[in-house]
Amino acid sequence: xxxxxxxxxxxxxxxxxxxxxxxxxxxxxxxxxxxxxxxxxxxxxxxxxxxxxxxxxxxxxxxxxxxxxxxxxxxxxxxxxxxxxxxxxxxxxxxxxxxxxxxxxxxxxxxxxxxxxxxxxxxxxxxxxxxxxxxxxxxxxxxxxxxxxxxxxxxxxxxxxxxxxxxxxxxxxxxxxxxxxxxxxxxxxxxxxxxxxxxxxxxxxxxxxxxxxxxxxxxxxxxxxxxxxxxxxxxxxxxxxxxxxxxxxxxxxxxxxxxxxxxxxxxxxxxxxxxxxxxxxxxxxxxxxxxxxxxxxxxxxxxxxxxxxxxxxxxxxxxxxxxxxxxxxxxxxxxxxxxxxxxxxxxxxxxxxxxxxxxxxxxxxxxxxxxxxxxxxxxxxxxxxxxxxxxx
Numbered sequence: 001x002x003x004x005x006x007x008x009x010x011x012x013x014x015x016x017x018x019x020x021x022x023x024x025x026x027x028x029x030x031x032x033x034x035x036x037x038x039x040x041x042x043x044x045x046x047x048x049x050x051x052x053x054x055x056x057x058x059x060x061x062x063x064x065x066x067x068x069x070x071x072x073x074x075x076x077x078x079x080x081x082x083x084x085x086x087x088x089x090x091x092x093x094x095x096x097x098x099x100x101x102x103x104x105x106x107x108x109x110x111x112x113x114x115x116x117x118x119x120x121x122x123x124x125x126x127x128x129x130x131x132x133x134x135x136x137x138x139x140x141x142x143x144x145x146x147x148x149x150x151x152x153x154x155x156x157x158x159x160x161x162x163x164x165x166x167x168x169x170x171x172x173x174x175x176x177x178x179x180x181x182x183x184x185x186x187x188x189x190x191x192x193x194x195x196x197x198x199x200x201x202x203x204x205x206x207x208x209x210x211x212x213x214x215x216x217x218x219x220x221x222x223x224x225x226x227x228x229x230x231x232x233x234x235x236x237x238x239x240x241x242x243x244x245x246x247x248x249x250x251x252x253x254x255x256x257x258x259x260x261x262x263x264x265x266x267x268x269x270x271x272x273x274x275x276x277x278x279x280x281x282x283x284x285x286x287x288x289x290x291x292x293x294x295x296x297x298x299x300x301x302x303x304x305x306x307x308x309x310x311x312x313x314x315x316x317x318x319x320x321x322x323x324x325x326x327x328x329x330x331x332x333x334x335x336x337x338x339x340x341x342x343x344x345x346x347x348x349x350x351x352x353x354x355x356x357x358x359x360x361x362x363x364x365x366x367x368x369x370x371x372x373x374x375x376x377x378x379x380x381x382x383x384x385x386x387x388x389x390x391x392x
Contacts, residue, residue, distance in 0.1 A: 011173050016065040016366035023058045025300065027051065030295050034274025043276070050275035053354040060356045061308030064363025069371040071165065071328050078162065082172050085155050089183040092140035092148060097185045099125075099136040110143055140184040149192030152183045154361060156199045157338030164322075164330035178221055195345040199338050202315055206334065210322050258285045262293055272297030278351075307344045311337050314369045317376055329375030336369035 034047025050190060094117030098106035107122045124144040125137040137145040155176060163173025184192050207216050261281055265273065278294040280286050285291050318333035343362045 008345050011040035016370045017062045017364075019064060019366070020058070020062050022302075023062075026294070026296065026299065027055055027058060028273070029299070030054070030272070030275045032274070033272055034202070034276055034295075034386070036038050037274055037277075046276040046279060047274055054275060054284050055357040058357060061359040061363040061366075065366040067364075067367055069332065069364070069367035071332070074312050075169065076171055078169050081158065082176065085176060085179055088140050088148075088151065089179045092138035092183050092186040095125075095138040095140065098343040108139075108141065111144075124149070137188045138183075140183075140187075141197035145187050145189040146186050146191045146350060148194055149349075150342070150352075150358075153195030153199060153342040153345065154186060154339070155339045156180045156196050157335065159213075159341055160199065160338060161202050161331050164318075164334045166327050174221055181224075185283055191346075191349040194349050198341050198345045202311075202337060202341060203334075205321070206315070206319055208321055232318075244250075257288065258290055265294055266297060270297055272300065275328065284351070286351050288347075288351055291351055292347075292351060299311050304344060304347065307340055310342045310366075311344065312374065314365075317369075317372050321372060321376060326375055329372045332368040333372035336365040336372065339365035339368075375381075 026202065031047065031051035034051060035044045038047055067390045094103075095106060097103065110121055110123060121141040123142075124141045131324050138148060142148045142149075159173045159176025161173075161182065162169050162176065163341045165173075180196060184196060188254060258281075262285070265277075265281055269277075271292050273280065275295055278291045281294065285294070289304050292303050294300070296302075314337035316329050317329075318337060321330035339361050343346040343358055343365075346358060352358070
């Protein structure tokens with residue numbers, strides 16, 4: 001695994017993937033701990049399987065980061081991405097009505113054996129609450145609403161970057177944000193609130209610094225579309241409002257309530273439990289950051305901390321480049337910070353660690369960030385810093 005990734009990381013002029021070499025010792029550390037600390041052969045085998053999954057995710061990210069980012073290439077994908085987004089959102093909105101009215105294809109069959117066992121062979125997302133009020137939350141083409149909410153986060157990130165860049169595809173960015181609003185209204189997932197909210201907060205902060213009427217208008221369009229569709233779909237507004245009002249640490253589906261158990265596990269093994277260590281705690285952990293802590297000990301904090309630093313660097317660079325009127329590079333930096341933010345939010349809201357597409361998009365983010373960094377290096381430093389000081 002590491003042997004395959006190293007040639008990619010050491011390629012000439014491939015700075016983004018070279019920076020990922022620090023994953024290799026962390027992977028070896030987690031695998032060694034997992035195997036040596038397992039009391040049974042089955043435990044060692046499970047640690048090896050999780051280690052291979054994590055290694056594949058790292059390799060996917062490295063490979064994606066090794067591709068040189070360019071808007072010319074990305075432009076060819078925008079129509080296809082837009083069509084895909086339309087189909088996913090439209091089907092999600094259809095599901096809300098179909099599940100209430102018994103229309104065809106209200107639920108898709110889950111064929112993955114491990115997931116089918118958890119979901120009963122069909123998509124989740126429809127239930128009656130304590131007052132016997134029927135609630136329908138769209139999953140679209142995904143297994144459950146949570147995954148759909150994560151998808152909306154990536155759609156939001158790409159839409160905002162396209163809007164930032166401007167040009168002939170500006171309308172795609174605006175339409176993408178409006179579609180996100182529609183998808184959010186149909187999805188009603190608190191994961192979508194976190195993921196999309198984090199990305200929109202970054203964009204709102206940039207818009208405030210840059211005093212951009214275009215960016216503010218686009219976000220107003222998205223919010224207005226979400227509010228309009230929420231009011232049209234039966235019971236959606238009350239549903240989301242009630243869930244947010246009742247949200248607490250204890251009621252967050254284990255996303256934070258596992259913290260005491262995790263800290264107790266770290267007291268027992270401060271160096272961590274290695275890959276698959278979280279499987280021995282006797283409860284589900286729906287928080288990737290806590291899982292990193294269990295697997296790698298306090299060294300597991302390295303992952304989210306590095307992610308936060310990458311996000312802040314890309315975000316700051318996007319503002320500085322926007323101030324010197326470099327729309328392409330500013331949009332690339334904005335895309336980088338947004339995609340990395342989605343990955344961090346996904347970790348915080350779920351235990352999904354090995355999804356290759358998420359890691360590939362983070363690799364794309366590093367490539368886009370490097371594109372912006374090279375552009376920033378071509379701008380005289382005193383100009384960039386002066387612009388940044390005026391922006392803040």
